[in-house]
Amino acid sequence: MTPPYTLMEIYPKDWRYRLTAGLTNIVAIGICIGALMLFGPMVGIHGFLPVILSAIVGVVLGNLVIRRLVRPPSAGAPEHPPRN
16 A cells, blocks of 8 residues: 655655755854854853844844845746746
8 A cells, every 4th residue: 555645745845945944044053152152251141041142143144144045946836927
């Protein structure tokens, strides 16, 4: 008995974009938290709240970077038909 779906139907069609966006966010969060851990004690920043804030900044920066690097896949048909 075969399953009612194929393996390619499980994943969304824009999985490459989503994977790239997720990895970009992880890298940006790591950079922001790393900078906080490295430079935070030098300027007197301690505690858990700055870590949360730097993670939020990392997500925002990651989303900005992914928008600049990769165009998101189209959501459907073009607005107007192609010209001949």
